[in-house]
Amino acid sequence: MTEPLVTFERVEKRFDDFVAVKGATLDIGAGEFVAIMGPSGCGKTTTLRMLAGLDAPTSGTIRIAGQVMNDVPAHERDTPMVWQSLALFPFLNARENVEFGLKMRGVGVSERRQRAMTWLDRMEIAEFAERNVETLSGGQRQRVALARALVTEPKLLLLDEPLSALDAHLVIRMQSVLSRLQRELGITFVYVTHSQSEAFAMADRVVIMSQGEIAQVGTPREVYRAPRSRFVAEFVGRNNILPGEVVASHQGMVSVQTPLGTFNVQGDAAPGTSASIVVAADMMQVGGGENRLTATVISEEFVGSMVTAFLEASDGTELKVQVQERALADLGLETGREVSLGWNTADGHLLVDETP
Amino acid sequence: MTTFLRIYLLALFGFVFLPIVVSLLFSFNSDRFPTLPMSGFTTIWYETIFADPDFWRAARNSLIVSSCTAVIATFLGFCTAYTDYRYTFRGKSLFLAIILLPPTIPLIIIALAMLAWFAPVGMSGQVWSIIAAHTVLTAPFAMAIIRLRLNQIDESLEAAAWNLGASEWRAMREVILPFTRPAILSSLFLTAAVSFDEFTVAWFVSGLNKTLPVHVLEIVQGTIDPQVNAIGTLVFGISITLVVISQLLIFFRLQREAA
Structure with missing residues:
Protein backbone atom coordinates (compact mmCIF):
# COMPACT_ATOMS: atom_id res chain seq x y z
CA MET A 1 0.00 0.00 0.00
CA THR A 2 1.28 3.47 -0.86
CA GLU A 3 0.59 6.43 1.42
CA PRO A 4 -2.69 5.53 3.18
CA LEU A 5 -5.59 7.94 2.83
CA VAL A 6 -6.85 7.39 6.36
CA THR A 7 -4.88 6.40 9.43
CA PHE A 8 -6.09 5.69 12.93
CA GLU A 9 -3.35 5.78 15.55
CA ARG A 10 -4.32 4.34 18.95
CA VAL A 11 -7.67 6.08 18.71
CA GLU A 12 -9.87 5.91 21.76
CA LYS A 13 -13.37 7.26 22.30
CA ARG A 14 -15.06 7.43 25.69
CA PHE A 15 -18.59 8.53 26.50
CA ASP A 16 -18.47 9.18 30.26
CA ASP A 17 -17.62 5.74 31.70
CA PHE A 18 -18.30 3.85 28.49
CA VAL A 19 -15.38 3.14 26.19
CA ALA A 20 -16.82 2.94 22.68
CA VAL A 21 -13.54 2.51 20.81
CA LYS A 22 -10.27 1.37 22.41
CA GLY A 23 -6.85 1.78 20.94
CA ALA A 24 -7.88 1.44 17.30
CA THR A 25 -4.95 1.45 14.89
CA LEU A 26 -5.77 1.07 11.23
CA ASP A 27 -4.63 2.21 7.79
CA ILE A 28 -7.05 2.59 4.91
CA GLY A 29 -5.57 2.98 1.44
CA ALA A 30 -6.70 5.36 -1.27
CA GLY A 31 -9.28 3.73 -3.49
CA GLU A 32 -9.91 0.90 -1.07
CA PHE A 33 -13.32 -0.52 -0.17
CA VAL A 34 -13.15 -1.26 3.54
CA ALA A 35 -16.03 -2.72 5.52
CA ILE A 36 -16.12 -2.30 9.27
CA MET A 37 -18.30 -4.97 10.77
CA GLY A 38 -19.30 -6.31 14.14
CA PRO A 39 -22.32 -6.78 16.38
CA SER A 40 -24.25 -3.74 17.56
CA GLY A 41 -22.40 -1.72 20.17
CA CYS A 42 -18.99 -2.87 18.96
CA GLY A 43 -17.86 0.68 18.13
CA LYS A 44 -18.11 0.50 14.34
CA THR A 45 -20.49 3.43 13.96
CA THR A 46 -18.50 5.53 16.44
CA THR A 47 -15.40 4.85 14.34
CA LEU A 48 -17.23 6.11 11.26
CA ARG A 49 -18.60 9.16 13.09
CA MET A 50 -15.09 10.07 14.19
CA LEU A 51 -14.01 10.00 10.54
CA ALA A 52 -16.87 12.38 9.71
CA GLY A 53 -16.00 14.66 12.63
CA LEU A 54 -19.33 14.03 14.36
CA ASP A 55 -17.54 12.58 17.39
CA ALA A 56 -14.09 13.70 18.50
CA PRO A 57 -11.58 11.06 19.64
CA THR A 58 -10.77 11.14 23.36
CA SER A 59 -7.16 10.27 22.59
CA GLY A 60 -5.06 9.11 19.65
CA THR A 61 -4.80 10.61 16.19
CA ILE A 62 -6.91 10.38 13.05
CA ARG A 63 -5.32 11.53 9.82
CA ILE A 64 -6.92 11.96 6.44
CA ALA A 65 -4.51 12.48 3.54
CA GLY A 66 -1.74 13.12 6.06
CA GLN A 67 -3.58 15.89 7.88
CA VAL A 68 -4.49 15.47 11.56
CA MET A 69 -8.27 15.66 11.68
CA ASN A 70 -8.97 15.41 15.42
CA ASP A 71 -10.16 19.00 15.81
CA VAL A 72 -11.45 19.73 12.32
CA PRO A 73 -15.21 20.37 12.62
CA ALA A 74 -17.56 18.19 10.60
CA HIS A 75 -18.60 20.91 8.17
CA GLU A 76 -15.01 21.66 7.19
CA ARG A 77 -14.32 18.08 6.08
CA ASP A 78 -15.11 16.50 2.79
CA THR A 79 -16.26 13.18 4.19
CA PRO A 80 -19.87 12.79 3.08
CA MET A 81 -21.86 10.03 4.65
CA VAL A 82 -24.73 7.84 3.52
CA TRP A 83 -26.87 7.42 6.62
CA GLN A 84 -28.67 4.37 7.90
CA SER A 85 -31.90 6.39 7.92
CA LEU A 86 -30.72 8.08 4.67
CA ALA A 87 -31.45 11.43 6.42
CA LEU A 88 -32.86 12.99 3.26
CA PHE A 89 -34.28 16.46 3.87
CA PRO A 90 -38.06 15.93 3.72
CA PHE A 91 -38.83 19.56 2.84
CA LEU A 92 -36.63 19.48 -0.28
CA ASN A 93 -37.19 17.60 -3.53
CA ALA A 94 -34.71 15.04 -4.85
CA ARG A 95 -32.67 17.55 -6.85
CA GLU A 96 -32.51 20.07 -4.00
CA ASN A 97 -31.33 17.30 -1.68
CA VAL A 98 -28.50 16.49 -4.06
CA GLU A 99 -27.63 20.18 -4.45
CA PHE A 100 -27.34 20.71 -0.68
CA GLY A 101 -23.62 20.03 -0.34
CA LEU A 102 -22.82 22.26 -3.33
CA LYS A 103 -25.01 25.04 -1.97
CA MET A 104 -23.13 24.91 1.35
CA ARG A 105 -19.88 25.26 -0.57
CA GLY A 106 -21.14 28.35 -2.34
CA VAL A 107 -21.51 26.83 -5.82
CA GLY A 108 -23.75 28.99 -8.02
CA VAL A 109 -27.37 28.10 -8.76
CA SER A 110 -27.02 27.01 -12.38
CA GLU A 111 -23.81 25.04 -11.86
CA ARG A 112 -25.11 23.16 -8.84
CA ARG A 113 -28.36 22.35 -10.59
CA GLN A 114 -26.45 20.97 -13.55
CA ARG A 115 -24.08 18.92 -11.37
CA ALA A 116 -26.99 17.56 -9.32
CA MET A 117 -28.79 16.53 -12.49
CA THR A 118 -25.66 14.80 -13.78
CA TRP A 119 -25.55 12.69 -10.64
CA LEU A 120 -29.26 11.98 -10.58
CA ASP A 121 -28.88 10.86 -14.18
CA ARG A 122 -25.92 8.67 -13.31
CA MET A 123 -27.98 7.07 -10.53
CA GLU A 124 -30.79 6.56 -13.09
CA ILE A 125 -33.33 8.66 -11.19
CA ALA A 126 -33.22 11.90 -13.22
CA GLU A 127 -36.93 11.58 -13.94
CA PHE A 128 -37.71 11.94 -10.22
CA ALA A 129 -35.58 15.09 -9.78
CA GLU A 130 -38.52 17.36 -8.92
CA ARG A 131 -40.36 14.81 -6.80
CA ASN A 132 -40.74 15.16 -3.05
CA VAL A 133 -38.33 12.61 -1.55
CA GLU A 134 -41.09 11.27 0.70
CA THR A 135 -42.96 10.00 -2.35
CA LEU A 136 -40.02 7.97 -3.67
CA SER A 137 -39.51 4.24 -3.13
CA GLY A 138 -36.81 2.86 -0.84
CA GLY A 139 -34.44 2.09 -3.70
CA GLN A 140 -34.95 5.52 -5.29
CA ARG A 141 -34.35 7.27 -1.97
CA GLN A 142 -31.19 5.24 -1.58
CA ARG A 143 -29.96 6.54 -4.93
CA VAL A 144 -30.81 10.13 -3.99
CA ALA A 145 -28.78 9.68 -0.80
CA LEU A 146 -25.82 8.34 -2.80
CA ALA A 147 -26.02 11.16 -5.34
CA ARG A 148 -26.20 13.72 -2.53
CA ALA A 149 -23.06 12.30 -0.92
CA LEU A 150 -21.08 11.97 -4.14
CA VAL A 151 -21.98 15.22 -5.87
CA THR A 152 -19.06 17.08 -4.24
CA GLU A 153 -16.68 14.46 -5.67
CA PRO A 154 -15.08 13.47 -2.36
CA LYS A 155 -12.04 11.22 -1.98
CA LEU A 156 -13.70 9.35 0.84
CA LEU A 157 -17.27 8.16 1.17
CA LEU A 158 -18.66 6.95 4.48
CA LEU A 159 -21.58 4.54 4.54
CA ASP A 160 -23.42 3.67 7.75
CA GLU A 161 -25.48 0.51 7.20
CA PRO A 162 -27.06 2.13 4.15
CA LEU A 163 -28.83 -1.01 2.96
CA SER A 164 -30.36 -2.11 6.26
CA ALA A 165 -33.77 -0.64 5.46
CA LEU A 166 -34.11 -2.26 2.03
CA ASP A 167 -35.83 -5.48 0.95
CA ALA A 168 -33.54 -8.45 0.38
CA HIS A 169 -33.72 -8.33 -3.43
CA LEU A 170 -32.94 -4.60 -3.44
CA VAL A 171 -29.96 -5.18 -1.16
CA ILE A 172 -28.36 -7.42 -3.78
CA ARG A 173 -29.03 -4.84 -6.52
CA MET A 174 -27.65 -1.95 -4.48
CA GLN A 175 -24.58 -4.02 -3.59
CA SER A 176 -23.65 -4.28 -7.24
CA VAL A 177 -24.46 -0.58 -7.77
CA LEU A 178 -22.12 0.32 -4.90
CA SER A 179 -19.33 -2.02 -6.00
CA ARG A 180 -19.44 -0.70 -9.54
CA LEU A 181 -19.57 2.90 -8.38
CA GLN A 182 -16.57 2.43 -6.13
CA ARG A 183 -14.52 0.85 -8.93
CA GLU A 184 -15.49 3.51 -11.45
CA LEU A 185 -14.84 6.45 -9.13
CA GLY A 186 -11.70 4.95 -7.65
CA ILE A 187 -12.41 6.63 -4.30
CA THR A 188 -12.24 5.14 -0.83
CA PHE A 189 -15.40 3.64 0.64
CA VAL A 190 -15.64 2.99 4.36
CA TYR A 191 -18.71 0.87 4.88
CA VAL A 192 -20.14 0.02 8.28
CA THR A 193 -22.41 -2.98 8.52
CA HIS A 194 -23.45 -5.79 10.82
CA SER A 195 -24.10 -7.99 7.81
CA GLN A 196 -21.33 -10.39 6.92
CA SER A 197 -22.76 -11.04 3.46
CA GLU A 198 -22.77 -7.32 2.56
CA ALA A 199 -19.23 -6.85 3.80
CA PHE A 200 -17.86 -9.95 2.08
CA ALA A 201 -19.68 -9.24 -1.17
CA MET A 202 -18.21 -5.78 -1.66
CA ALA A 203 -15.16 -5.08 0.48
CA ASP A 204 -11.49 -5.39 -0.43
CA ARG A 205 -10.73 -5.66 3.25
CA VAL A 206 -12.90 -6.14 6.29
CA VAL A 207 -12.29 -4.83 9.80
CA ILE A 208 -14.02 -6.87 12.46
CA MET A 209 -14.68 -5.08 15.73
CA SER A 210 -15.73 -6.46 19.07
CA GLN A 211 -16.42 -4.46 22.23
CA GLY A 212 -14.61 -1.40 20.96
CA GLU A 213 -11.52 -3.24 19.77
CA ILE A 214 -10.41 -4.25 16.32
CA ALA A 215 -10.47 -8.04 16.41
CA GLN A 216 -9.07 -8.68 12.94
CA VAL A 217 -8.30 -6.90 9.69
CA GLY A 218 -7.91 -8.74 6.41
CA THR A 219 -9.41 -9.66 3.08
CA PRO A 220 -12.77 -11.42 3.33
CA ARG A 221 -10.98 -14.67 2.41
CA GLU A 222 -8.37 -14.29 5.15
CA VAL A 223 -10.95 -13.48 7.78
CA TYR A 224 -13.14 -16.34 6.68
CA ARG A 225 -10.46 -19.01 6.29
CA ALA A 226 -8.07 -17.92 9.01
CA PRO A 227 -9.98 -16.29 11.87
CA ARG A 228 -7.61 -15.06 14.54
CA SER A 229 -9.97 -15.46 17.46
CA ARG A 230 -12.97 -17.45 18.48
CA PHE A 231 -15.05 -14.27 18.28
CA VAL A 232 -14.14 -13.78 14.62
CA ALA A 233 -14.69 -17.45 13.82
CA GLU A 234 -18.17 -17.30 15.33
CA PHE A 235 -19.01 -13.88 13.91
CA VAL A 236 -18.28 -14.75 10.28
CA GLY A 237 -20.59 -17.71 10.76
CA MET B 1 -72.55 3.97 23.51
CA THR B 2 -71.76 5.96 20.38
CA THR B 3 -75.23 7.54 20.55
CA PHE B 4 -74.56 8.59 24.12
CA LEU B 5 -71.17 9.97 23.15
CA ARG B 6 -72.71 11.89 20.29
CA ILE B 7 -75.32 13.48 22.54
CA TYR B 8 -72.64 14.24 25.11
CA LEU B 9 -70.46 15.87 22.46
CA LEU B 10 -73.37 17.92 21.12
CA ALA B 11 -74.25 19.08 24.63
CA LEU B 12 -70.63 19.98 25.27
CA PHE B 13 -70.33 22.05 22.11
CA GLY B 14 -73.76 23.55 22.88
CA PHE B 15 -72.63 24.78 26.29
CA VAL B 16 -69.42 26.16 24.87
CA PHE B 17 -70.75 27.82 21.74
CA LEU B 18 -74.40 28.72 22.42
CA PRO B 19 -73.58 31.78 24.54
CA ILE B 20 -71.31 32.98 21.75
CA VAL B 21 -73.99 32.37 19.15
CA VAL B 22 -76.53 34.19 21.31
CA SER B 23 -74.13 37.09 21.68
CA LEU B 24 -73.64 37.10 17.91
CA LEU B 25 -77.40 37.11 17.29
CA PHE B 26 -78.10 39.90 19.76
CA SER B 27 -75.31 42.00 18.28
CA PHE B 28 -77.67 42.44 15.32
CA ASN B 29 -80.79 42.95 17.46
CA SER B 30 -82.27 46.41 17.47
CA ASP B 31 -83.61 46.18 21.03
CA ARG B 32 -81.29 47.38 23.78
CA PHE B 33 -82.22 44.46 26.08
CA PRO B 34 -81.50 40.86 25.16
CA THR B 35 -85.06 39.50 25.17
CA LEU B 36 -86.90 37.09 22.88
CA PRO B 37 -88.48 37.45 20.41
CA MET B 38 -85.90 39.69 18.82
CA SER B 39 -87.24 42.98 17.68
CA GLY B 40 -85.46 43.55 14.38
CA PHE B 41 -82.22 43.49 12.47
CA THR B 42 -79.77 46.36 12.89
CA THR B 43 -76.11 47.13 12.44
CA ILE B 44 -76.33 50.13 14.75
CA TRP B 45 -74.20 48.55 17.49
CA TYR B 46 -71.40 47.94 15.04
CA GLU B 47 -71.73 51.48 13.75
CA THR B 48 -71.57 52.76 17.34
CA ILE B 49 -68.37 50.92 18.17
CA PHE B 50 -66.72 51.75 14.86
CA ALA B 51 -67.47 55.43 15.55
CA ASP B 52 -65.98 55.21 19.05
CA PRO B 53 -62.32 56.31 19.25
CA ASP B 54 -61.95 54.32 22.49
CA PHE B 55 -62.77 51.15 20.59
CA TRP B 56 -60.15 51.89 17.96
CA ARG B 57 -57.51 52.65 20.59
CA ALA B 58 -58.30 49.40 22.33
CA ALA B 59 -58.31 47.49 19.06
CA ARG B 60 -54.95 48.99 18.10
CA ASN B 61 -53.49 48.07 21.49
CA SER B 62 -54.84 44.54 21.20
CA LEU B 63 -53.34 44.17 17.76
CA ILE B 64 -49.92 45.46 18.83
CA VAL B 65 -49.92 43.37 22.00
CA SER B 66 -51.01 40.13 20.34
CA SER B 67 -48.66 40.39 17.37
CA CYS B 68 -45.62 41.38 19.47
CA THR B 69 -46.47 38.70 22.02
CA ALA B 70 -46.79 36.10 19.27
CA VAL B 71 -43.39 36.90 17.80
CA ILE B 72 -41.50 37.11 21.11
CA ALA B 73 -43.22 34.08 22.67
CA THR B 74 -42.66 31.98 19.56
CA PHE B 75 -39.00 32.98 19.42
CA LEU B 76 -38.49 32.08 23.09
CA GLY B 77 -40.54 28.91 22.65
CA PHE B 78 -38.40 27.88 19.71
CA CYS B 79 -35.17 28.50 21.65
CA THR B 80 -36.28 26.47 24.65
CA ALA B 81 -37.72 23.69 22.51
CA TYR B 82 -34.48 23.42 20.55
CA THR B 83 -32.41 23.51 23.75
CA ASP B 84 -34.49 20.68 25.14
CA TYR B 85 -34.23 18.70 21.86
CA ARG B 86 -30.53 19.15 21.33
CA TYR B 87 -28.80 19.33 24.70
CA THR B 88 -28.60 17.48 27.96
CA PHE B 89 -27.20 19.33 30.92
CA ARG B 90 -27.38 19.33 34.70
CA GLY B 91 -30.59 20.82 36.02
CA LYS B 92 -32.38 20.34 32.71
CA SER B 93 -35.58 19.06 34.31
CA LEU B 94 -35.65 22.07 36.65
CA PHE B 95 -35.09 24.33 33.62
CA LEU B 96 -38.03 22.72 31.80
CA ALA B 97 -40.26 22.81 34.89
CA ILE B 98 -39.71 26.56 35.29
CA ILE B 99 -40.35 27.18 31.61
CA LEU B 100 -43.61 25.24 31.61
CA LEU B 101 -44.80 26.63 34.96
CA PRO B 102 -46.83 29.76 33.99
CA PRO B 103 -49.99 28.01 32.66
CA THR B 104 -50.32 26.11 35.96
CA ILE B 105 -50.50 29.30 38.03
CA PRO B 106 -53.98 30.88 38.41
CA LEU B 107 -54.24 33.94 36.17
CA ILE B 108 -55.26 36.21 39.01
CA ILE B 109 -52.08 35.32 40.91
CA ILE B 110 -49.91 36.01 37.88
CA ALA B 111 -51.77 39.23 37.26
CA LEU B 112 -51.28 40.45 40.83
CA ALA B 113 -47.65 39.37 40.84
CA MET B 114 -47.03 41.18 37.56
CA LEU B 115 -48.62 44.34 38.89
CA ALA B 116 -46.71 44.11 42.15
CA TRP B 117 -43.47 43.67 40.21
CA PHE B 118 -44.10 46.20 37.42
CA ALA B 119 -45.36 49.05 39.61
CA PRO B 120 -42.25 49.65 41.72
CA VAL B 121 -39.90 49.43 38.72
CA GLY B 122 -42.03 51.88 36.76
CA MET B 123 -43.13 49.42 34.08
CA SER B 124 -46.81 49.47 34.90
CA GLY B 125 -49.52 50.68 32.55
CA GLN B 126 -47.50 50.52 29.34
CA VAL B 127 -48.40 48.64 26.19
CA TRP B 128 -45.18 46.72 26.47
CA SER B 129 -45.90 45.73 30.07
CA ILE B 130 -48.92 43.83 28.71
CA ILE B 131 -46.65 42.34 26.03
CA ALA B 132 -44.17 41.19 28.67
CA ALA B 133 -46.90 39.65 30.80
CA HIS B 134 -48.54 37.92 27.84
CA THR B 135 -45.20 36.58 26.64
CA VAL B 136 -44.73 34.86 29.99
CA LEU B 137 -48.20 33.35 29.66
CA THR B 138 -47.95 32.13 26.07
CA ALA B 139 -44.29 31.12 25.61
CA PRO B 140 -44.95 27.67 27.17
CA PHE B 141 -47.59 26.99 24.49
CA ALA B 142 -45.12 27.97 21.79
CA MET B 143 -42.48 25.72 23.35
CA ALA B 144 -44.90 22.77 23.49
CA ILE B 145 -46.01 23.09 19.86
CA ILE B 146 -42.46 23.41 18.50
CA ARG B 147 -41.08 20.69 20.78
CA LEU B 148 -43.72 18.29 19.43
CA ARG B 149 -42.57 19.01 15.90
CA LEU B 150 -38.93 18.48 16.82
CA ASN B 151 -39.93 15.09 18.24
CA GLN B 152 -40.67 13.99 14.69
CA ILE B 153 -37.31 14.97 13.24
CA ASP B 154 -34.88 12.26 12.19
CA GLU B 155 -31.95 12.94 14.49
CA SER B 156 -29.47 12.38 11.69
CA LEU B 157 -30.96 15.26 9.70
CA GLU B 158 -29.00 18.02 11.40
CA ALA B 159 -25.79 15.96 11.45
CA ALA B 160 -26.33 15.23 7.74
CA ALA B 161 -26.35 18.98 7.09
CA TRP B 162 -23.06 19.42 9.00
CA ASN B 163 -21.67 16.45 7.14
CA LEU B 164 -22.49 18.17 3.85
CA GLY B 165 -20.68 21.35 4.83
CA ALA B 166 -23.21 23.37 6.82
CA SER B 167 -21.98 25.14 9.96
CA GLU B 168 -24.22 24.88 13.03
CA TRP B 169 -25.93 28.19 12.27
CA ARG B 170 -26.32 27.29 8.61
CA ALA B 171 -27.82 23.93 9.54
CA MET B 172 -30.24 25.71 11.86
CA ARG B 173 -31.35 27.94 8.97
CA GLU B 174 -31.34 25.29 6.24
CA VAL B 175 -32.68 22.29 8.15
CA ILE B 176 -34.15 22.97 11.60
CA LEU B 177 -36.12 26.08 10.64
CA PRO B 178 -37.66 24.66 7.44
CA PHE B 179 -38.52 21.47 9.29
CA THR B 180 -40.21 23.27 12.18
CA ARG B 181 -41.84 25.97 10.02
CA PRO B 182 -45.39 24.55 10.23
CA ALA B 183 -45.09 24.47 14.02
CA ILE B 184 -43.60 27.96 14.15
CA LEU B 185 -46.49 29.38 12.09
CA SER B 186 -48.97 27.44 14.15
CA SER B 187 -47.42 28.79 17.34
CA LEU B 188 -47.54 32.36 16.04
CA PHE B 189 -51.28 32.12 15.42
CA LEU B 190 -52.08 30.31 18.65
CA THR B 191 -50.10 32.65 20.92
CA ALA B 192 -51.61 35.63 19.10
CA ALA B 193 -55.09 34.22 19.76
CA VAL B 194 -54.40 33.58 23.45
CA SER B 195 -53.00 37.08 23.88
CA PHE B 196 -55.82 38.71 21.92
CA ASP B 197 -58.40 37.10 24.23
CA GLU B 198 -56.64 37.42 27.52
CA PHE B 199 -58.41 39.63 30.01
CA THR B 200 -57.31 39.13 33.63
CA VAL B 201 -53.64 39.96 33.33
CA ALA B 202 -54.28 42.68 30.76
CA TRP B 203 -56.78 44.33 33.07
CA PHE B 204 -54.27 44.46 35.94
CA VAL B 205 -51.25 45.71 34.04
CA SER B 206 -52.74 47.72 31.18
CA GLY B 207 -53.55 50.96 33.03
CA LEU B 208 -54.84 53.44 30.46
CA ASN B 209 -53.67 51.37 27.51
CA LYS B 210 -56.71 49.13 27.42
CA THR B 211 -56.95 46.09 25.19
CA LEU B 212 -60.31 45.05 23.69
CA PRO B 213 -61.33 42.61 26.44
CA VAL B 214 -60.59 45.29 29.05
CA HIS B 215 -62.60 47.81 27.04
CA VAL B 216 -65.55 45.38 26.98
CA LEU B 217 -65.49 45.06 30.75
CA GLU B 218 -65.51 48.80 31.19
CA ILE B 219 -68.61 49.12 29.01
CA VAL B 220 -70.35 46.31 30.89
CA GLN B 221 -69.57 47.94 34.23
CA GLY B 222 -71.35 51.11 33.11
CA THR B 223 -74.53 49.95 31.39
CA ILE B 224 -76.18 47.09 29.63
CA ASP B 225 -75.10 47.86 26.11
CA PRO B 226 -75.38 45.60 23.05
CA GLN B 227 -72.08 47.15 21.84
CA VAL B 228 -70.55 44.44 24.03
CA ASN B 229 -72.14 41.78 21.87
CA ALA B 230 -70.71 43.40 18.78
CA ILE B 231 -67.18 43.68 20.19
CA GLY B 232 -67.44 40.18 21.63
CA THR B 233 -68.41 38.84 18.23
CA LEU B 234 -65.47 40.59 16.57
CA VAL B 235 -62.95 39.42 19.19
CA PHE B 236 -64.29 35.89 19.00
CA GLY B 237 -64.18 35.97 15.22
CA ILE B 238 -60.54 37.03 15.16
CA SER B 239 -59.46 34.57 17.86
CA ILE B 240 -61.22 31.58 16.39
CA THR B 241 -59.78 32.40 12.97
CA LEU B 242 -56.26 32.45 14.41
CA VAL B 243 -56.82 29.17 16.29
CA VAL B 244 -58.34 27.48 13.24
CA ILE B 245 -55.39 28.56 11.06
CA SER B 246 -53.04 27.24 13.71
CA GLN B 247 -54.83 23.88 13.83
CA LEU B 248 -55.05 23.59 10.05
CA LEU B 249 -51.30 24.14 9.74
CA ILE B 250 -50.65 21.22 12.08
CA PHE B 251 -53.36 19.06 10.54
CA PHE B 252 -52.29 19.45 6.91
CA ARG B 253 -48.68 18.85 7.78
CA LEU B 254 -49.59 15.61 9.54
CA GLN B 255 -51.78 14.53 6.65
CA ARG B 256 -49.05 15.16 4.12
CA GLU B 257 -46.62 13.13 6.17
CA ALA B 258 -49.06 10.27 6.58
CA ALA B 259 -49.61 10.15 2.80
Missing part, protein backbone atom coordinates in the same frame (compact mmCIF):
# COMPACT_ATOMS: atom_id res chain seq x y z
CA ARG A 238 -20.81 -21.01 8.94
CA ASN A 239 -17.81 -22.21 10.91
CA ASN A 240 -17.51 -25.37 12.96
CA ILE A 241 -15.52 -24.78 16.12
CA LEU A 242 -14.13 -27.77 18.02
CA PRO A 243 -12.49 -26.68 21.28
CA GLY A 244 -9.86 -28.87 22.93
CA GLU A 245 -6.26 -29.10 24.03
CA VAL A 246 -3.03 -29.54 22.09
CA VAL A 247 -1.60 -32.98 22.86
CA ALA A 248 1.22 -33.22 20.35
CA SER A 249 3.20 -30.88 18.13
CA HIS A 250 5.52 -31.92 15.34
CA GLN A 251 6.92 -30.01 12.35
CA GLY A 252 4.12 -27.51 11.82
CA MET A 253 1.41 -30.00 12.61
CA VAL A 254 -0.43 -30.34 15.91
CA SER A 255 -2.88 -32.81 17.31
CA VAL A 256 -5.78 -31.41 19.26
CA GLN A 257 -7.75 -33.58 21.61
CA THR A 258 -11.44 -32.66 21.64
CA PRO A 259 -14.45 -34.36 23.23
CA LEU A 260 -15.23 -35.69 19.73
CA GLY A 261 -11.82 -37.20 19.10
CA THR A 262 -8.24 -36.18 18.44
CA PHE A 263 -7.67 -34.37 15.16
CA ASN A 264 -4.67 -33.07 13.28
CA VAL A 265 -4.34 -29.52 12.04
CA GLN A 266 -1.59 -27.40 10.53
CA GLY A 267 -0.08 -24.90 12.93
CA ASP A 268 2.24 -24.45 15.83
CA ALA A 269 1.40 -24.65 19.53
CA ALA A 270 2.96 -26.18 22.62
CA PRO A 271 1.32 -29.29 24.07
CA GLY A 272 -1.01 -28.39 26.91
CA THR A 273 -2.25 -25.21 25.21
CA SER A 274 -6.00 -24.91 24.94
CA ALA A 275 -6.92 -24.47 21.30
CA SER A 276 -9.74 -25.05 18.84
CA ILE A 277 -9.96 -26.44 15.37
CA VAL A 278 -12.06 -24.36 12.97
CA VAL A 279 -13.53 -25.99 9.89
CA ALA A 280 -15.65 -23.93 7.51
CA ALA A 281 -19.04 -25.43 6.75
CA ASP A 282 -18.25 -25.72 3.05
CA MET A 283 -15.04 -27.68 3.85
CA MET A 284 -16.96 -30.31 5.77
CA GLN A 285 -17.53 -33.47 3.78
CA VAL A 286 -20.20 -36.07 4.22
CA GLY A 287 -18.73 -39.55 4.37
CA GLY A 288 -15.15 -38.50 3.57
CA GLY A 289 -12.16 -36.55 4.84
CA GLU A 290 -9.05 -37.38 6.81
CA ASN A 291 -10.53 -36.41 10.17
CA ARG A 292 -13.82 -38.10 10.98
CA LEU A 293 -16.68 -37.87 13.43
CA THR A 294 -20.36 -38.75 13.47
CA ALA A 295 -23.34 -36.49 14.02
CA THR A 296 -27.13 -36.47 13.71
CA VAL A 297 -28.93 -34.20 11.25
CA ILE A 298 -31.15 -31.71 13.06
CA SER A 299 -32.39 -29.35 10.36
CA GLU A 300 -31.67 -27.85 6.97
CA GLU A 301 -31.64 -24.29 5.72
CA PHE A 302 -31.96 -23.46 2.03
CA VAL A 303 -30.02 -20.54 0.59
CA GLY A 304 -30.79 -20.77 -3.10
CA SER A 305 -28.80 -23.60 -4.67
CA MET A 306 -26.88 -24.22 -1.46
CA VAL A 307 -28.15 -25.92 1.66
CA THR A 308 -26.73 -25.64 5.15
CA ALA A 309 -27.41 -28.73 7.22
CA PHE A 310 -27.27 -28.40 10.98
CA LEU A 311 -26.11 -31.45 12.89
CA GLU A 312 -25.49 -32.39 16.47
CA ALA A 313 -22.50 -34.43 17.59
CA SER A 314 -22.66 -36.98 20.42
CA ASP A 315 -21.66 -34.38 23.05
CA GLY A 316 -24.15 -31.79 21.85
CA THR A 317 -21.74 -29.70 19.74
CA GLU A 318 -23.58 -28.06 16.86
CA LEU A 319 -22.02 -28.67 13.44
CA LYS A 320 -22.78 -27.22 10.03
CA VAL A 321 -22.25 -28.61 6.56
CA GLN A 322 -22.80 -26.66 3.39
CA VAL A 323 -23.62 -28.70 0.30
CA GLN A 324 -25.18 -28.27 -3.14
CA GLU A 325 -28.93 -28.61 -3.00
CA ARG A 326 -28.95 -31.20 -5.82
CA ALA A 327 -26.47 -33.39 -3.90
CA LEU A 328 -28.59 -33.39 -0.78
CA ALA A 329 -30.51 -36.62 -1.43
CA ASP A 330 -27.41 -38.57 -2.54
CA LEU A 331 -25.62 -37.67 0.66
CA GLY A 332 -28.46 -38.95 2.81
CA LEU A 333 -28.69 -35.77 4.87
CA GLU A 334 -32.19 -36.44 6.19
CA THR A 335 -33.37 -35.05 9.47
CA GLY A 336 -32.82 -37.54 12.30
CA ARG A 337 -30.23 -39.61 10.46
CA GLU A 338 -26.77 -40.21 11.83
CA VAL A 339 -24.04 -39.51 9.26
CA SER A 340 -20.29 -39.53 9.12
CA LEU A 341 -18.64 -36.15 8.70
CA GLY A 342 -15.04 -35.39 7.94
CA TRP A 343 -12.55 -32.89 6.61
CA ASN A 344 -9.06 -32.90 5.22
CA THR A 345 -6.35 -31.79 7.59
CA ALA A 346 -5.30 -28.98 5.23
CA ASP A 347 -8.83 -27.53 5.40
CA GLY A 348 -8.81 -27.15 9.17
CA HIS A 349 -7.57 -24.03 10.91
CA LEU A 350 -5.88 -23.92 14.30
CA LEU A 351 -7.12 -21.32 16.75
CA VAL A 352 -5.03 -20.94 19.88
CA ASP A 353 -7.12 -19.48 22.70
CA GLU A 354 -5.98 -16.13 23.95
CA THR A 355 -4.80 -16.27 27.54
CA PRO A 356 -7.48 -14.59 29.58
